[in-house]
Amino acid sequence: MQNHIDALFSPRSVAVIGASDNPNKVGGRPIHYLNRFGFAGKVFPVNPGRAQIQGHRAYPSLGAIGEVPDAVVIAVSGEATLAQVRQCSAAGVKAAVVMASGFAETGDAGRARQAELVAAANAGGMRLIGPNAQGSASFASGAVLNFSTMFMEVAPADGPIAIISQSGAASVMPYALLRQAGFGVRYLVATGNDADLDACTMAEAVAGDDGIRLILVYLESLSNPDKLARAAAIARERGASVVVLKSGSSQRGAVAAASHTGAMVGNDAAIDGFLARHGIWRARDMGEFIRATPLYLQGHRPGAGRTVVMSHSGAVGVMAADLAERAGLPLTELAPATQQGLAGILPEFGTANNPLDMTAALLNQADMFPRVLDVLGTDAQADMVMIGIPVAGPGYDVDALARDAAAFLRRHGKPLVVSAPQQTVRDQFAGHGVPTYVTEADAIAALQQYAAHRRLRDAVADLPSPAPVAYAGRGLLDEHESLALLARHGVPVVPHRLCETSDEAVAAFAALGGGAMVVKGCAACVPHKSEHGLVRLGLADAAGVRRAAEDCLATLARLEVERPRVVVGRMVKGRHEFALGVTVDPALGPLVMIGEGGTLLELRRDIVTLLAPFTEQDVRDACGRLRLAPLFAGYRDLPALDLDALAAAAVALGDFALRYRASLKAVDINPLMVMPAGEGVIAVDAVVEMA
Amino acid sequence: MQNHIDALFSPRSVAVIGASDNPNKVGGRPIHYLNRFGFAGKVFPVNPGRAQIQGHRAYPSLGAIGEVPDAVVIAVSGEATLAQVRQCSAAGVKAAVVMASGFAETGDAGRARQAELVAAANAGGMRLIGPNAQGSASFASGAVLNFSTMFMEVAPADGPIAIISQSGAASVMPYALLRQAGFGVRYLVATGNDADLDACTMAEAVAGDDGIRLILVYLESLSNPDKLARAAAIARERGASVVVLKSGSSQRGAVAAASHTGAMVGNDAAIDGFLARHGIWRARDMGEFIRATPLYLQGHRPGAGRTVVMSHSGAVGVMAADLAERAGLPLTELAPATQQGLAGILPEFGTANNPLDMTAALLNQADMFPRVLDVLGTDAQADMVMIGIPVAGPGYDVDALARDAAAFLRRHGKPLVVSAPQQTVRDQFAGHGVPTYVTEADAIAALQQYAAHRRLRDAVADLPSPAPVAYAGRGLLDEHESLALLARHGVPVVPHRLCETSDEAVAAFAALGGGAMVVKGCAACVPHKSEHGLVRLGLADAAGVRRAAEDCLATLARLEVERPRVVVGRMVKGRHEFALGVTVDPALGPLVMIGEGGTLLELRRDIVTLLAPFTEQDVRDACGRLRLAPLFAGYRDLPALDLDALAAAAVALGDFALRYRASLKAVDINPLMVMPAGEGVIAVDAVVEMA
Structure with missing residues (x-):
């Protein structure tokens, strides 16, 4: 593969098929760029109508060149493209840029033409960029195959x-x-x-x-x-x-x-x-x-992203604090030693808190700024610095400030950015390699992104994915089959029995140990049970269970369900109703949803999603972003909920979905009753949908 | 008043007390600016140490000038400021800018000095900007009293x-x-x-x-x-x-x-x-x-804000559509006549939908762009236009595009903005008076703000505020007093009776017509009733009510409540639990909160707030922003909720709060049971807190 890429980015020779002497035509522009941006290899314009193009000898055809170029730019019309691709591929060209449009973007016929084009290229081992492509460019080699x-x-x-x-x-x-x-x-x-x-x-x-x-x-x-x-x-x-x-x-x-x-x-x-x-x-x-480009390029460690905002304007500090809170960027608490150090440097009416107000004393004391920066540089809880320079002019030694900021970057290796509305001020800082922004909003956003991205990058882990399994069932599975399947894969489900008669239902009542029961009609073709009166709650005795089972079986028979059955299950009341769900993305796999359950799930949308596989810790972290997250730690007089059990159930569901991803379409567990910490979770209703 | 303002913005004469010959000192800079920015009036530097300052004759004191200047800049230190203010005020100066710091921003002593300063100024009819102020400037008159x-x-x-x-x-x-x-x-x-x-x-x-x-x-x-x-x-x-x-x-x-x-x-x-x-x-x-500055300055009508995005790049259309949806800016559905008109102009592979893809044909057909704009200009459903120009260069007649865009603005008077990453492109559009932005994000944000702001401005209405009333009670009112007070002011509350004995409770049961009842302990000093077991729900008969009342009264006695009482009320189950609340801002008045109720109110935070007074329509509009808003129209098999009754209750609460704003601190109605449409709302628990 790599040699196809080399052929694009550092070819020894490039042919341009459909070459033009006019640098403003699609077939002329790459030649213009190859001439202009230092490309050291050979350039072969191909055009049967011309002897010379933009200073290069032109050839009537690829074959006439006498050698095989590493790369070609094909800048002829869509109809003529296929023949050129065939010829290049047969000749042994390694890579081509195909500029013509009129392929997949036009519909099914174009899609077929495009498949043919790729097949023709690959037949001879050629790879292509495009079609309908502006092309590639390497500004290191000057290989600009781009219009x-x-x-x-x-x-x-x-x-x-x-x-x-x-x-x-x-x-x-x-x-x-x-x-x-x-x-x-x-x-x-x-x-x-x-x-x-x-x-x-x-x-x-x-x-x-x-x-x-x-x-x-x-x-x-x-x-x-x-x-x-x-x-x-x-x-x-x-x-x-x-x-x-x-x-x-x-x-x-x-x-x-x-x-x-x-x-x-x-x-x-x-x-x-x-x-x-x-x-x-x-x-x-x-x-x-x-x-965040300048931050990525400098690559300083953002630590936990705890930021110090400093300015000679109080207003900038106030605005930056608002922005940081909105962006979720933590402003650090300055360590006591730092506060003491700063108090010795800042004027009496300055603020040795964060945001840090240097006041107009910044203008009078040349050494204040570098001393403040050095104190911050050595504070282990100060990871990043934002400096707001809302105004500068006579009396401000901006160049000295810029040098001090640059020295901080060198010495302490912590991300530091400057925001300044004046172009001249930004230019001076940028001249010393200090990242600059027009507004505090941009500066704060860049720091937030950089720190969060580094955290994301550092957290990447390789998780094993379970081996795939096929499932015989298709379409919507009924409640019993859904619950049983999930239970086999580690999702705790409500104790229940599948019954075909009311006698069986009464026996199930006894087998489940009595107490409050639920009887539900069970048929894959009737997913919306409650609309048909097929959910009977709080049945306290055998007689109630029998009556409910008889009713439900009769209703199912009336609905012409082939084999009417009911599920008899224990009535479970959790501390709070959550829900778990799965949708399977054909390319990316199963996406597991965790959130508040109940009938208003889609309105409240207090949910988080995780792409399987993931760990229990991933679930706990994600659940920390739910609005209801405080419930897990215990909210007011409510006991803490069993987050560990919820995490384990979500991971089990994710593994189940990975295992069956070839045939699975969706899972919907709602509600999932979550109990107080240590008492687990229980799925009381579920629908599994296979493709 | 206006003459104080005139004295600042267009004075006939300005004295600068503490004047400096150095334009980079606080007392020198205003003189420098008055000299430089075309101020036509007289300038009197006041400085006992100099005869001449920045080309003006200097005076040892205000009195030495021989006339009373309209305005003064007081640029002396904080300690010397008060004497100068006194002198100016006594002399009849109309307005002063006081630059010195060391007043309210330093604490209580400074606050007192500041009050003295203002009193001294106002004693002679002088008004002041500051202290601790950079000052004022009018660039129309050149009166720059600013450092x-x-x-x-x-x-x-x-x-x-x-x-x-x-x-x-x-x-x-x-x-x-x-x-x-x-x-x-x-x-x-x-x-x-x-x-x-x-x-x-x-x-x-x-x-x-x-x-x-x-x-x-x-x-x-x-x-x-x-x-x-x-x-x-x-x-x-x-x-x-x-x-x-x-x-x-x-x-x-x-x-x-x-x-x-x-x-x-x-x-x-x-x-x-x-x-x-x-x-x-x-x-x-x-x-x-x-x-949105250029949009405000042009002032074109944004209608309903329905926007058309057009570009010669499909990607810009996709990105703009994402941004518009996120910003809540509606992309218009093009009228059939518009689509037809566009189809006749755009190339076959262009898209006559919104976003509108003109494709690279923009380069070849000079008349395409103005014709497309004219079609959009006459579409009554196309209120605003965003044009994305991601790239331009040879082959693009940017000046013609800019002229066409400017002609659209003139002819159709609809807001139009251009986004372009190339400075040169933006400059050409801006040169023709077309608002430009670097990114689609900024362009979309500006349009959204402008349209939303105009809607806000057009909706301003003058609502009468009820006459204030005093209330004798103080602190937290007990549940009965709270409910009774709210009921008197039009908030529907649950039918209930206040009882001192269990006999009275049984009588209340009968008086309320029987059925399921609630008995609650009632004492202002015990606001968290359920924590003390003082809420007994679902009492079905007189015996149950008696027992609950006895229990509650005993508990209250044990809690050393002075006069133990219970509230007996009907048990009301609404379709959904909402909440209403009031906090009173000392400066701005009562803020009414409307949202989902229950114990998780503060976690779910599905709330909206309105500053009283407001109309029922305001409430309905605000409730449309709740996540639960679909409940009002009927969600799935749930009946529509009584939004009108909720709106009426919120307005009644707002009027109540306005009436008592002098003594009211807060109201907390939770839950407010909301019934199906036409069946009303009922407050079943409430706490009113007076100051």
């Missing part, structure tokens, strides 16, 4: 960033923003229809480059999760970071994405779970995609 | 914006951001300790200037709500907008604000309610403070 106009406007420079995107526009947008902010970009690949060397595969390819510290991936569909996971693992191993902007999370966005790339967008929560599990940050928009 | 260094760095220009701030830094931050983006600012006032002419008063003063279209107000405490309301009313009358950035909403932010300005920050939800009622937008950070 975007952006590089005409915003000059490239090599650097530690790779941008991989299914969309051309979404590849050059972060490029423009990063380059305008002074960051270098090494790789930029827009894979278009993503048919062969897809975005995830290209992410894996660039992840191995030691010079790359940050990989930005824009996706509209998660085409190749295994490759993306591999890319993240390779990057993580080297301490590099992967940020994904996966769009199409909204209903209308998903529709737009489907009509844009022809791809379905998948289950958004499953994608969240997948990315988190692999230590990949999911950015929600273009701003977040690039915001 | 910020910012105007040295970022040159002023007159324009339709006023910035009023309690903080100096927070006044020049938006100034710098707006000026760097090319917007003109007319007024900038930083009121510091806000002691006399406070920020709200200054907002009122600038609201009357016909040249002002947007008033930005930064507050750490809402010092003078009536003045701010008045400012909003004056601005609204003229179609101008007020945006407030009120910081200190977080716990730590509030602490920082208190140590910064010495002011308490108040109840954040009450402030939300107050600002919303007066049609003021509350910005959450500096970015949001200024983001």
Whole structure:
């Protein structure tokens, strides 16, 4: 594989089929870029109508070149593309960029043409980017096999960033923003229809480059999760970071994405779970995609993310504190030694708390700022620093402040950012390598993302997945079969019996030890039992059980259920009703939902989701994000709930779902009665749905 | 009043007491600015040590000038300030800016000095900005009585914006951001300790200037709500907008604000309610403070905010759709005529849906863009337009696109914004007066804010407030007194009787018509009844009521309650348990809370709040934002709930709270049983707390 990638990023020779002398045509622009951005290999324009193109000898066909180029750019129309791909593949070309549109994005016929195209390429061992692709670029080698106009406007420079995107526009947008902010970009690949060397595969390819510290991936569909996971693992191993902007999370966005790339967008929560599990940050928009870039590139340890905000303006401190609380970024409590140290440096009316108000004394005492920074640098509870410079001008030695901030970064290796509305102030700090932001909101958001992402990355663990099993049943399983199946796999379920007659029901009542009972009609084809009066609660004696069983069996017979049966079960009252659920994402596997149960589950939506496999600790952590989380520790006069049992049940359900993932569609356990700590959980109703 | 303001913003003469020849000293900078920014009046530096200051004749004292200046800047130290204020006031100066610190922000002694300062000023009819203030500025007249260094760095220009701030830094931050983006600012006032002419008063003063279209107000405490309301009313009358950035909403932010300005920050939800009622937008950070500025200044009608997103990139459409859904900005359904019109213009592979994908055909067909815009301009369901230009370069006639966008604004008067990562592209659109943003996220956020703010402004209504009444009771009222008081004011409460003996309880059982009853111990000093076993539910007969009453009375006696009594009430089961609550903000009045009730209210926090007075329609609208809102229309097989009765009860509670606002501290009605539509609501437990 790697030689296909090398052929794209550092080819010895490139042919451009459909070459143009006009640098503003699709077939002319790559040649222009190869000429302009330092490509040292050979360039072979292919165009039967011209002898010379942009300073290079042109050839009437690939065959006429006399040698086989490592890579080709195919810039002819959609109809002519297939023949060119065949020829290149047969000749032994290693990689091609196919620019023409008119394939999968146009519908079924185009999808078939695209499959044919990929097959033709692969037949001779050639791999391709595209079709419908803007192409690839390495600004290290100057191999720019890409027709975007952006590089005409915003000059490239090599650097530690790779941008991989299914969309051309979404590849050059972060490029423009990063380059305008002074960051270098090494790789930029827009894979278009993503048919062969897809975005995830290209992410894996660039992840191995030691010079790359940050990989930005824009996706509209998660085409190749295994490759993306591999890319993240390779990057993580080297301490590099992967940020994904996966769009199409909204209903209308998903529709737009489907009509844009022809791809379905998948289950958004499953994608969240997948990315988190692999230590990949999911950015929600273009701003977040690039915001923490300078922090990633510097790579200082963010510790627990406990931040100190300092400014010579009280207002900045107040605003930053508001923003930090909203973003979930902890502002540290300064250690007593730090407070003492600061009190000796700050003026009397300054604030040696966090946020730290240096007041206008910042202007008069040149040594105050570096001394404050040094005190913070040695406080083990101060992990990161945000400095707000709302205003500067005569009297402010901004260059000295910038040098002091840079010295702090060198000396203490803790993340530090500056926010300043004045461009001139930002330029001075940036000139000393200090990350800068226009507003406190951006600065706080960048710190929060960086610290949270590092935590995510550090928490990545390899969990074994159980061996798959087939299940004979299909469609909705009835309550008894559902409960029995779950019970066999470790989910605690209510003691119950399946009965075909009222006599059996009465016997079950005795066998279950008496006490309050529930009788329910049991038929897979009648999932909404209560609507048909098929749920009878609080039956205290054998006579009540008999009557209820008779009623339910009669109702089922009236509903023309083939084999009417009832479930007789103990009536269980938990301290609180939770629910567990599973949906199976075809690509990413089972997603387990945990949350408050009952009939209002979907309105309250106090739920968390985890992609299986996961650990009991993962469940406990996730449940800490529920609004009802305080119930687990005991809330007011309510006893603590059995979180451990809930975690064990969720893990068992996840393992069950992994085992049956080939045939499982969904599981719905609601309610799951959660008892006081130490007393367990019990599923009292469940539906398992097989495909 | 207005002449004090005129004295600040367009004085005929200004004296600077403590004047310096050095433009970088606090006493030198205002003179420098008066010289530099076109102030046409007289400038009198006052400094006994110099004959000449920055080109002006200097005077040893105010008295030596020989005339009374309209305004003075007092730039001497805190200790010397009071004497100067006295002198100015006695001489007949109309307004002063007091720059010295060392007043209320330092504690109680400083607060006393500050009160003395204001009294001294007002004694002679003088008003002041400050103390501890950066000062005021009018860039229309050049009257810059302000010592910020910012105007040295970022040159002023007159324009339709006023910035009023309690903080100096927070006044020049938006100034710098707006000026760097090319917007003109007319007024900038930083009121510091806000002691006399406070920020709200200054907002009122600038609201009357016909040249002002947007008033930005930064507050750490809402010092003078009536003045701010008045400012909003004056601005609204003229179609101008007020945006407030009120910081200190977080716990730590509030602490920082208190140590910064010495002011308490108040109840954040009450402030939300107050600002919303007066049609003021509350910005959450500096970015949001200024983001929608070009939309406010153009002032086009945003209609219902239904937006069309268009781009030549599918990815931009997908991202914008995600962002719009997250921001709550509705993307419009295009009318059939529009879709037809667009289909005739767009290429076959373009998308005549919303988001609208013009594809790269945008480059080849010069007339496509203006024709598409004209079709959208005439669609009555398309209120606003966002255009994403992710990339441009050779082949793109950006100037033509910008002219077309500007023509759309002129012709159709609908808000339109452009997002583009390339600075050069933004500059071209901005050059034609088209609002531009770096990212889709900012563009969508600006449109959402503008449309929502206009809706808020248009909905402002004057509601009468009931006449105040005094209440004799103090502290916590017992359940019976609470329920009775609420019932007298129109809140439906459960039928019940207060009984001192078990005989009375049995009589009450009969009087209430029998059926299931509740007996509860009733004592103001025992608010947590259930913890003491003082709540007995589901009593079916007289004997049960007697036993429960005896038990409760005995328990109360054991708890040494002075006059043990029980409440006997009907047992009411609603369809769902809600809650109503009141807290009274000392400055803003009663805030009514409506939400899901029960013991988990504070965990679920499915609540909305409204500042009284409000209408039943306000309650219905607010309840539409509850997670449980679908219950009101009927959810699954549950009947619709009685939203009208809930609204009526909330309005009654709000009126009650307004009436007793002088003595009321809080009301807690939980649960409020809500019945199916048409069957009402019933408060079954309540505590009223008087001060």
